[in-house]
Amino acid sequence: MKKEEHVILVNEKDEQIGLMPKLEAHKKAMLHRAFSVFVFNVKDELLLQKRAMHKYHSPNKWTNTCCSHQRNGETSIKAGKRRVFEEMGFLCELEEKFSFIYKAPFDNGLTEHELDHVLVGYYNENPKINPDEVSDYCWMSISGIKNDIIHNPDKYTVWFKIIFKEYLSQL
Numbered sequence: 001m002k003k004e005e006h007v008i009l010v011n012e013k014d015e016q017i018g019l020m021p022k023l024e025a026h027k028k029a030m031l032h033r034a035f036s037v038f039v040f041n042v043k044d045e046l047l048l049q050k051r052a053m054h055k056y057h058s059p060n061k062w063t064n065t066c067c068s069h070q071r072n073g074e075t076s077i078k079a080g081k082r083r084v085f086e087e088m089g090f091l092c093e094l095e096e097k098f099s100f101i102y103k104a105p106f107d108n109g110l111t112e113h114e115l116d117h118v119l120v121g122y123y124n125e126n127p128k129i130n131p132d133e134v135s136d137y138c139w140m141s142i143s144g145i146k147n148d149i150i151h152n153p154d155k156y157t158v159w160f161k162i163i164f165k166e167y168l169s170q171l
Contacts, residue, residue, distance in 0.1 A: 007032040007069045010115050012101065019072055023056075029103065029111035035076045036163045037066040037084055039092060039121045045139035047127065049088065051157070052135050057106050060135065063160040065121075076117040084121070088137070089128030092121040098170050104158045112159050118167060142168070 007025045009018040010033050025032050039047045047065045051058055066087050070079040080094045097118050105111045127137055140148070145164065149156055 005069065006072065007034075008072060012115070014099065014115050022069065023110075026110040026112065029105070029113045031101065031113050031115060032069065033076075033117070034067065034069050034112075034114035035080050035083075035117040035119055036064055036159075037080045037094065037119045037121065038167065039065040039084065039088075039123050041122070041124045041139055043139070043141075045141050046145060047088070047123070048138050048140055048145070049129070049134045050136035050138075052131065052133055057108055057110055058157045061157045061160075062138075062155050063157040064163065067159065067163075070117075076119060080119040080121075087130050087133040089130060090123055090125065092123040094119040094121040097167075100166055102159070102162045102166075104162060106158065114159075116159075116163060118163065118170075 005022045006019040007022050008016050009020055009030055011017055014033065020030060048062050049065060050062050051060060053059050066084045068079065068083040070076055076096055077094050081091060085091055097120050099115060099117045101115050103111065103113045129137055149161055153161065
């Protein structure tokens with residue numbers, strides 16, 4: 001049996017105030033620490049992943065390279081590298097660019113309420129995706145993503161649209 005993951009509960013200053021099972025935190029809309037990884041190639045295209053069909057929320061939707069939660073005592077960079085490898089099958093250096101808080105409710109009663117650390121890396125090969133996590137991938141230009149989100153917003157995860165907009169405003 002797989003051990004249930006816990007998330008790190010934080011205050012608005014990103015100070016740890018406790019731990020809670022991941023699903024419970026999402027049901028109660030508790031503010032917790034998270035990270036989002038944006039991996040680019042030499043053409044300045046962003047590596048997007050399509051979430052696996054069996055994911056408990058936002059299945060089969062396109063999103064950034066990788067998103068997840070830090071484990072207790074784990075830095076954002078270490079967590080980002082761990083999850084990129086687990087989901088996309090490669091390692092790359094990551095750099096934290098900024099962090100911000102967002103809240104996004106879902107139709108299934110869950111809510112993402114995260115203090116999100118946005119990490120950026122570079123990689124020039126195709127990933128070896130983990131089918132338990134990811135069903136597909138593509139490389140897309142920033143302008144292509146902006147245009148596609150305008151014309152096909154339902155193809156993308158709620159959080160990616162929020163984080164992508166924040167990423168563009170931070171450039």
